[in-house]
Amino acid sequence: MRLVLLGVPGAGKGTQGRKLAERLQIPQIATGEILREAVKQGTPLGLAAKGRMDQGLLVPDDVVIGIVEDRLKAKDAARGFILDGFPRTVAQAEALDAMLARAGAPLDRVVNLTAPTEAVVERLSARLECPVCHRTYNPAGVAPQVAGFCDFHPDTALIQRLDDDRAKIQKRIEVFQAETAPLVSFYRASGRLRDIEGLGELEDVFARVLGALDGVTTGGAS
Ligand code: AMP
Secondary structure (H helix, E strand, O other), X not given: OEEEEEEOOOOOHHHHHHHHHHHHOOOEEEHHHHHHHHHHXXXXXXXXXXXXXXXXXXXXXXXXXXXXXXXXXXXXXXXXXXXXXXXXXXXXXXXXHHHHHHOXXXXXXXXXXXXXXXXXXXXXXXXXXXXXXXXXXXXXXXXXXOOOEOOOOOOOXXXXXXXXXHXXXXXXXXXXXXHHOHHHHHHHOOXXXXXXXXXXXXXXXXXXXXXXXXXXXXXXXX
């Protein structure tokens, strides 16, 4: 199963991607997480990306394309993968198609999680993240069992992402509309796209995501 999760920031790509990765036993590859980890470690990649990320802007295409190309070569991606937050531009989508064509393993499906802007602004401004496992929590949705702490890392205080403040959320949504929304028609044209309502109970959305994989999943996912 080679899958892309598409959707505006806050539509639920990370949460649904994690559940799906567990269900299908394939890696979730989230470029935002890889970049945040690089920033945290202070690597050259992190130092180069930090300024743009902090402003809610995209990191240059060649940088993220390189990250994904390397990551897809890892052994654990041989059975499939879930891309979360990549591609975000048409140039990235074209580069992905080209690298998968070279490997003779094209994308099976693109799931487009949709959500209205007002709802994602509310979701993101209340969102808290575990700095260790990157699970996200939201008092109005999936709340942690102990307020302020990760269910899986009980000694770890949840944090708010630097780009989850209202001005930067707004900027990220604008960038999504300008740069990433065109990917919907890019993928629809090839018949690989399925639209899913991203709002609602976690399990209901997950059931819709699984439904969108009809005809592609092999065992256990339906
Ligand atoms: P995310 O965690 O997916 O919301 O990504 C956080 C930030 O990382 C974005 O606002 C961008 O600055 C950067 N980023 C993540 N994925 C990409 C991508 N595919 N292309 C460019 N920038 C990205």
